[in-house]
Amino acid sequence: WxxxxxxxxxxxxxxxxxxxxxxxxxxxxxxxxxxxxxxxxxxxxxxxxxxxxxxxxxxxxxxxxxxxxxxxxxxxxxxxxxxxxxxxxxxxxxxxxxxxxELPTVAVVGYTNSGTRPPSLQDVIVHVRDVSHPETELQKASVLSALHGLRLPAPLLGSLVEVHNKVDLVPGYRPAEPGALAVSALLGQGLQDLRRALEAAVLKATGRRLLTLRIPLHGAQLRSGRGGAQWASGPGLAGAQLS
Known part of the structure; x- marks a missing residue:
């Protein structure tokens, strides 16, 4: 031709x-x-x-x-x-x-990069899917097959967070998979839910715990009032917030 x-x-x-x-x-x-x-x-x-x-x-x-x-x-x-x-x-x-x-790391994989480099030293894997693609299910199967082919540790595969992107192109979309997160990177839809899910996944994978302490702050320098502190405990201090 x-x-x-x-x-x-x-x-x-x-x-x-x-x-x-x-x-x-x-x-x-x-x-x-x-x-x-x-x-x-x-x-x-x-x-x-x-x-x-x-x-x-x-x-x-x-x-x-x-x-x-x-x-x-x-x-x-x-x-x-x-x-x-x-x-x-x-x-x-x-x-x-x-x-x-002691900083946790997250590996982001998708259909075009799932087998390029083994993310075996990451704490959490995030699988981003394009749910507007007509072959999105076949792409998912290909990604999961590539990840299993890398012989990654079972706990790492168990930490996988599935993200369904481009839901703005699929009106009324609702994920069928339990725990999957529907987002639109273009519109910012669902990104706060993704942030909370990633935080929970990292805490679970690393063995850290999120603690909130409420301490009355008295004294001439701090003035009277109430406040709190929040951090992730575990093998090391991940961060702190004071209010």
Whole structure:
């Protein structure tokens, strides 16, 4: 029909390319593209001689065009993996700092990024779904399959918070799944409920407790009156509020 044909792998890579924002995401995308580049290189008839053996040599190099491009792809892969290792070291340092500060972390996953990097060192997983999409149920099944395929700890999978986004595009929408939260990031609908659900999930996952203490504040400096303090207790102090 005179139109270009793309396989599923190429389309998935294009989707990731549209959503890659961080340096690590772009490096992971470049690494994932290498098998496709190698496969296309072998299929390229311009690299082969008349017998299809790929024996066209570059003058004075002792390499065929195919061998040269395979070597360049191998060098590129080595550079990408080296850059990813450096980022991994940096991420471990930052993770150690967060752990020393005892800050909880939340991993956000969706249909286009559920299998890119294992969120195994997070406290809570938030699964954001586009409920306006006609195949939203199939997308959910794909995400859950990818998460189970990562062999994450059972408590982490049990902490999953399901968020149904774009409800503004589905009039009268009500989640059928127990505990699912209906939100509209565009209109801000349901975001306060999501905030409370995340707080509860983090407290449960980390073993912290939210305590409220009411203490009469007397004295010349504080003036007379009543106030209170609220913080999360547990392995470390998560924060405090005074009133």
């Amino acid at each position: 005179g139109v270009q044909v793309f396989d599923r792998f190429t389309i998935v890579l294009h989707i990731f390319r549209c959503h890659a924002r961080t340096k690590e995401a772009r490096l992971q995308l470049a690494l994932a593209e290498l098998p496709l580049l190698r496969a296309n290189l072998k299929k390229d008839p311009s690299q082969l001689d008349q017998q299809g053996r790929g024996s066209r040599y570059i003058m004075g190099s002792g390499e065929t065009f195919l061998q040269e491009r395979q070597r360049l792809l191998k060098d590129r892969e080595a550079r990408i993996r080296k850059a990813l290792r450096k980022l991994a070291v940096k991420r471990r340092l930052l993770r150690g700092q967060r752990q020393r500060r």
